[in-house]
Amino acid sequence: MNQFYCRENELRKLNKRYEDDKFECIVIYGRRRVGKTALINEFCKDKPTIFFSALNTTGKENLEALSKSIMSYERTDMESAPEFRSYDAALDELTVLSKEKRIVFVIDEYPYLAKAKPAISAMLQHIIDHKWTESKMYLILCGSSMSFMESQVLGKESPLYGRRTGQFKIEPLDYKETAVFHPNLSVEDNSLIYGITGGVPHYINKLDVKDSVDEALLDNFFDRSSYLYEEPGNLLKQELREPAIYNAIIKAIAEGASRMNDIKLKVGEENSVVSKYLKTLINLGIARKETPITEKPGKKTIYLLADNFFRFWYRFVPVNISAIDSGRITKIYPHAVKQYFSDYMGLIFEKMCQDYLLYYSDNLPIELSEIGQWWGTDPKKKKQIQIDIIGTPVDGNDYIIGSCKYRNEKIGMDELDLIRDYASAFGKGNNYHYYIFSKGGFTDGLLQAQERGEVHLVMLKDLYK
Numbered sequence: 194m195n196q197f198y199c200r201e202n203e204l205r206k207l208n209k210r211y212e213d214d215k216f217e218c219i220v221i222y223g224r225r226r227v228g229k230t231a232l233i234n235e236f237c238k239d240k241p242t243i244f245f246s247a248l249n250t251t252g253k254e255n256l257e258a259l260s261k262s263i264m265s266y267e268r269t270d271m272e273s274a275p276e277f278r279s280y281d282a283a284l285d286e287l288t289v290l291s292k293e294k295r296i297v298f299v300i301d302e303y304p305y306l307a308k309a310k311p312a313i314s315a316m317l318q319h320i321i322d323h324k325w326t327e328s329k330m331y332l333i334l335c336g337s338s339m340s341f342m343e344s345q346v347l348g349k350e351s352p353l354y355g356r357r358t359g360q361f362k363i364e365p366l367d368y369k370e371t372a373v374f375h376p377n378l379s380v381e382d383n384s385l386i387y388g389i390t391g392g393v394p395h396y397i398n399k400l401d402v403k404d405s406v407d408e409a410l411l412d413n414f415f416d417r418s419s420y421l422y423e424e425p426g427n428l429l430k431q432e433l434r435e436p437a438i439y440n441a442i443i444k445a446i447a448e449g450a451s452r453m454n455d456i457k458l459k460v461g462e463e464n465s466v467v468s469k470y471l472k473t474l475i476n477l478g479i480a481r482k483e484t485p486i487t488e489k490p491g492k493k494t495i496y497l498l499a500d501n502f503f504r505f506w507y508r509f510v511p512v513n514i515s516a517i518d519s520g521r522i523t524k525i526y527p528h529a530v531k532q533y534f535s536d537y538m539g540l541i542f543e544k545m546c547q548d549y550l551l552y553y554s555d556n557l558p559i560e561l562s563e564i565g566q567w568w569g570t571d572p573k574k575k576k577q578i579q580i581d582i583i584g585t586p587v588d589g590n591d592y593i594i595g596s597c598k599y600r601n602e603k604i605g606m607d608e609l610d611l612i613r614d615y616a617s618a619f620g621k622g623n624n625y626h627y628y629i630f631s632k633g634g635f636t637d638g639l640l641q642a643q644e645r646g647e648v649h650l651v652m653l654k655d656l657y658k
């Protein structure tokens with residue numbers, strides 16, 4: 194079994210609630226493969242637990258499986274374990290078990306159970322209200338269908354609304370947490386692994402980098418029989434009824450279409466169709482909307498792939514499909530894939546730098562409220578500009594303005610001049626703190642500007658300190 198990493202915050206919070214002995218109803222949700230079950234297993238490993246993983250079948254088969262989970266907690270001779278006659282009977286048994294003793298009862302894949310037995314949420318609500326609030330039950334409801342969990346478990350319409358005592362949306366690991374899996378690799382390799390796997394632990398394990406990312410990609414990604422090669426297709430098939438249109442939309446965005454109109458043209462469907470499908474992709478955590486920071490969603494809104502694993506896959510697999518099939522990929526890899534990494538990593542590096550400012554850097558010149566990108570027109574030069582990082586202040590008029598370069602070259606004074614110009618085009622605030630992030634370092638001129646206090650310079654390796 195793989196070692197378990199990170200998630201300290203979630204574990205600390207889950208454990209704190211466990212110590213109280215009071216009734217809990219915790220909802221855990223997040224994208225498929227993100228590590229929800231692994232987190233629950235880690236939390237439960239030393240606690241009395243009944244773990245029921247719901248099945249995508251009928252209510253009857255789920256009751257059978259639930260009976261087995263309860264019985265396996267109580268006895269070892271499973272062969273002769275009876276099945277509960279009804280869900281009520283099974284829930285009543287749990288009431289008895291949790292009366293005196295703290296017990297964790299997990300329903301994993303809760304949306305499957307709710308589909309198989311639509312009354313289950315109302316039944317749980319009833320038993321919570323009448324029996325479990327006075328018990329030592331620690332209930333965990335877990336599911337990967339974000340829209341289901343958000344609307345039907347956490348939403349006002351759900352019978353369970355108001356019964357939950359805590360909720361955790363499990364996100365992929367950030368760049369620094371991802372590096373914990375490979376402490377011996379270089380920061381460059383680790384940033385690449387983050388860019389390929391999007392910080393999803395399951396994909397980090399499946400990519401299985403030993404010494405070289407290139408070798409791992411050729412063995413475990415650019416190979417028709419590999420898990421990662423098949424994963425986007427499998428995920429889409431599992432989650433969606435019409436994968437073909439979704440596939441076309443993801444491909445269009447991965448190839449650079451970001452405005453609704455461009456996506457629509459590439460996909461060849463009506464606005465209303467594309468926006469409906471995009472909404473589902475956003476719910477699944479595959480796509481996301483972005484608007485320039487400090488502005489409201491509207492004309493400037495663009496669509497991006499939120500999921501870096503999908504982004505990497507759609508960027509490099511479709512264009513190389515015949516080479517992968519014919520086995521030529523190993524030969525052409527250096528110029529068909531590897532040479533584009535700097536370009537591919539640009540957006541990833543921006544996200545890493547944003548996370549660095551938000552979570553990891555000490556002594557920021559301002560107290561950050563939000564961080565994001567900004568794009569718009571430079572009124573003086575009448576051209577479109579894009580600022581990689583804007584950090585807005587909790588209060589006051591000081592802003593962070595940043596630029597991120599994932600290139601193997603030294604960045605010089607011209608970059609500082611450029612973002613100074615950009616700051617005046619941005620227009621908000623009256624005092625700016627400039628940050629330049631670079632993989633390849635800085636020229637002496639720019640280093641001197643840092644000494645004069647004009648700019649903060651951060652190298653890729655500094656992000657990992």
Ligand SMILES: Nc1ncnc2c1ncn2[C@@H]1O[C@H](COP(=O)(O)OP(=O)(O)OP(=O)(O)O)[C@@H](O)[C@H]1O
Pocket residue numbers: 195196197198199200223224225226227228229230231232336337394395396398
């Ligand atoms: N924190 C972690 N450290 C190390 N490995 C992890 C971690 N979290 C998850 N994994 C690995 O990823 C795999 C998939 O995780 P898990 O099954 O928990 O995801 P999930 O979110 O429950 O997925 P699904 O929604 O598809 O059921 C696990 O088998 C485990 O090997």
